[in-house]
Amino acid sequence: MTHKKLWTAQDLATATIGTLGGKDNWTGYKLCLDSREITPGDIYVAYRGGKVDGHNFIESAFKNGAVAAVVESVSNESTHPYVYVHQTEEALINVGNFARNRLEGTVIGVTGSVGKTSTKDMIAHILNDQAPTNKSQRSFNSLMGLPIALSACDPSYKYTILELGMTASGEISTLTRMARPHIAIVTMVAPSHLEFFKSVNDIARAKAEIFEGVPSFGTAIIRGDIHESKILIDGAKEKGIKNIVTFGESKECDCHIMDYIPGDEVNAIKAKIGDEIIDFKLPIPGKHWALNALASLAAVQAAKGDIEKACQSMITYKIPERRGNAFDLEQNILLIDESYNANPVSMQAALESFGERKVKGRKIAVLGDMLELGSTGPDLHASLKKYIIETKIDVLFLYGPLMKNLYQTIKGNIETFYFDDLKNLNHKLIDAVTQDDAIMIKASNGTGLKAVVDAILAYYKKRN
Numbered sequence: 001m002t003h004k005k006l007w008t009a010q011d012l013a014t015a016t017i018g019t020l021g022g023k024d025n026w027t028g029y030k031l032c033l034d035s036r037e038i039t040p041g042d043i044y045v046a047y048r049g050g051k052v053d054g055h056n057f058i059e060s061a062f063k064n065g066a067v068a069a070v071v072e073s074v075s076n077e078s079t080h081p082y083v084y085v086h087q088t089e090e091a092l093i094n095v096g097n098f099a100r101n102r103l104e105g106t107v108i109g110v111t112g113s114v115g116k117t118s119t120k121d122m123i124a125h126i127l128n129d130q131a132p133t134n135k136s137q138r139s140f141n142s143l144m145g146l147p148i149a150l151s152a153c154d155p156s157y158k159y160t161i162l163e164l165g166m167t168a169s170g171e172i173s174t175l176t177r178m179a180r181p182h183i184a185i186v187t188m189v190a191p192s193h194l195e196f197f198k199s200v201n202d203i204a205r206a207k208a209e210i211f212e213g214v215p216s217f218g219t220a221i222i223r224g225d226i227h228e229s230k231i232l233i234d235g236a237k238e239k240g241i242k243n244i245v246t247f248g249e250s251k252e253c254d255c256h257i258m259d260y261i262p263g264d265e266v267n268a269i270k271a272k273i274g275d276e277i278i279d280f281k282l283p284i285p286g287k288h289w290a291l292n293a294l295a296s297l298a299a300v301q302a303a304k305g306d307i308e309k310a311c312q313s314m315i316t317y318k319i320p321e322r323r324g325n326a327f328d329l330e331q332n333i334l335l336i337d338e339s340y341n342a343n344p345v346s347m348q349a350a351l352e353s354f355g356e357r358k359v360k361g362r363k364i365a366v367l368g369d370m371l372e373l374g375s376t377g378p379d380l381h382a383s384l385k386k387y388i389i390e391t392k393i394d395v396l397f398l399y400g401p402l403m404k405n406l407y408q409t410i411k412g413n414i415e416t417f418y419f420d421d422l423k424n425l426n427h428k429l430i431d432a433v434t435q436d437d438a439i440m441i442k443a444s445n446g447t448g449l450k451a452v453v454d455a456i457l458a459y460y461k462k463r464n
Contacts, residue, residue, distance in 0.1 A: 005029055006154065007043060009068065012083050015098035016070060016091035021082040026067045030152035031095060033144065040065030043151075047088045047144065048072070054088070089144070096147030096178045103134075105158040106303045109179045111172055111210050112187030112223075113203065114346045115292045116141070116163055119187050121320050122296040124161040126313040130305055131158035141165035146175055159303065167372070168196050169206045176213030183302045184210045184236075185221040185295050189228040190345035195374035204228035208235025219243040219302040221295055225250035245274070245302065247294040249287075255298045260290055262356045266315075273297050273307060280311035284319055286353030288346075322450065324350070329460035331435040334359060338442035339449045342370045344380050347442060348387045354440045355391025361436030362394035366429065366452055368443025369400030381405040389413060395432065399425055400447050422448060426455040433460075 005027040012028075013020050028043040035057035038044055044061035046054035046069055058069050058080070068081040070091055085091035100107075110120040117139050124135035134157045136149035141163040153160050164175045176184070189204045197203050208231060211220055220236035223229060224246025236244050247255035258277070259270035267282045269290050282293055293314060300310045319325050322340035329335055334357075338350045347370060354363060365388065373380055382405040388396060389410075396416040398407050407418040419425040429452065433439065439456065443449040 003029070004154065005041065006152070007031075009081065009083070011098075012043065012068070012070070012095070015095045016083055016085045017094060018070065018083040018085040018091060021074075021084055022068075022079060023081045026081050028067045031070070031092070031148055032061075032066075033148060035061035035064060035066075038064035038066050042066055044069040045088055045092055045148075046071045047092065092144060092147045093178070096150045099147070099150035099153060099155075100178060100180060102155040103153060103157075103160055104155055105131075105160060106183065107160045107162065107179060107181045108183040108185070108299050108303065109162050109164050109176060109181030109210055109213070110185045110187065111141075111164040111166070111207055112185070113190035113192045113207070113343060114349070115187040115288065115295075116165070117320055118289070118323055119185065119292045119295050120161050120163045122292055122314075122317055123299050124159075125317050126296060126300060126310040127159045127161070127303070127305055129313040130309055133157055134160040136161065136163045139163060139165065141175070143171065143174060146178060150178075164210055166206055167193050169202065170209070172206060172209040173212050176210045178213075180213045180215075181210070181218070182215065183219045183221065183299055184214045185299060186210065186223060186232050187292065187295055188223050188345060189226060189232070190343050191373060191376065191380060192343035192345075192370075193372045194376050195372040197374075201228060201231060204231040205235065208232050211236045211239040211241055214239065214241055216240040216242060219245060221245045221247065221298045221302065223291075223295075224248045224253040243302070245298050247298050248291065255294045257287075257290055257294065260287055262287070269293065271297070273301055276301075276307060278307060278311050280314045282314050283317065284324065285356055286324070286349060288349035288353065289324075322453075324353070327457065328463045329456070330463060331460065332360065333433060333435070333460055334438040335453070335456050335460075336438070336440040337453045338440060339368075339453050340445055342368070342442050342444045343373075344370065344383070347384060350440065350442050351384075351387045351391045351393070354393070354438070357438060359436065359438040361434060361438065363392065364395040364397065364429075364433065364437055364439045365393045366397040366399070366425070366439060366441040366449065367403060367406070368398075368441075368447035368449040369402040371402075371444040371446050373402075377402050378405040382409045385410045385413070397425060397429055399443070399449065399452075422451055426452055430455065430459050 134153035140149035225248035261268040
């Protein structure tokens with residue numbers, strides 16, 4: 001990302017339809033919603049949320065180096081620079097539209113039930129080796145997060161990669177009309193957020209909303225070998241998009257895997273990308289990562305980037321935090337941190353990847369609840385039994401009320417322990433781990449299994 005100041009006081013007042021107060025000769029880097037995350041030169045947005053009013057943290061933001069704040073009101077005694085707006089939420093959306101309007105290069109939007117952050121980061125990584133590239137930081141993919149991501153984008157950069165997320169129908173429609181991507185990717189459709197949808201088909205229709213913001217001359221990149229592919233393809237066609245590219249494992253897809261040789265450290269992949277046959281290496285085990293790479297390379301081709309150079313850049317890609325990071329610890333113990341998120345498809349992929357690894361000791365899986373699955377949750381948790389047995393997990397630690405359904409169906413098949421208390425899980429796990437073991441920890445973020453990752457890292461030091 002750029003380190004130059006992107007916002008003048010006058011630009012932000014115009015963008016927010018606001019009024020300047022105090023000094024008006026300041027310039028800032030980007031906008032920020034959290035006073036604790038302000039770095040010197042940032043602009044604080046005092047957002048009034050459902051639970052927290054950002055106006056209570058204005059002074060903290062300035063202490064941390066904010067050059068100005070976007071506010072609805074402040075006390076008369078305050079002498080800081082401000083941009084006064086009618087409503088901070090509306091102002092933030094206006095900022096997103098203003099920032100998008102001034103982008104000069106190609107914009108790529110990424111959504112999907114699985115792999116959207118990883119794919120967004122992968123595309124940004126390989127394109128940044130070819131030309132200056134903006135990308136959404138972390139998972140800034142919501143109605144409040146996307147404007148923050150756009151506010152940090154240098155208008156002069158050749159590429160901008162944005163992530164679009166959702167929990168309900170209509171959300172991606174709003175986001176894509178702000179992002180207006182030239183290239184839109186749907187990485188995967190899976191039974192995530194089923195608590196808010198009637199079916200996986202409805203999730204596919206909601207994901208297909210991303211095509212509403214794509215111009216007719218743009219490109220739709222779609223997973224082409226899943227049950228919901230037709231819904232996605234029809235969604236792109238209905239929006240008049242002429243260039244539709246499919247990717248997947250099937251030979252029927254425009255971009256598909258021709259050969260896949262797994263390794264603990266590096267996967268070797270031969271693939272067809274449109275009319276080109278390419279070879280590349282990916283420093284991450286798991287075929288699901290190879291599929292993310294296919295989508296990424298399809299995006300590079302659609303953006304008229306250099307495919308050969310993109311393949312070379314793949315070897316230096318690093319996994320986003322808590323999405324499969326591997327740690328070599330004392331006593332030759334391997335820890336794989338998948339604690340950021342989980343749904344049935346990503347859980348299956350993580351288990352298969354874990355099963356591919358060659359380890360001297362046992363494979364220990366620590367699995368927590370997959371959230372937001374609604375009434376299907378109990379059955380979807382129980383259905384994981386098949387994949388756990390197929391991937392030859394030696395020991396299973398389960399946590400959370402939904403994982404009790406898996407415990408009831410799998411106990412007696414492999415060594416299994418169930419916990420409803422994280423501290424007890426931590427103690428039992430640390431006692432159980434021995435030299436040469438491999439541990440994989442995966443759950444939805446809301447279960448708090450990051451604490452288990454932290455406990456293992458604290459107990460066993462990383463090896464040099």
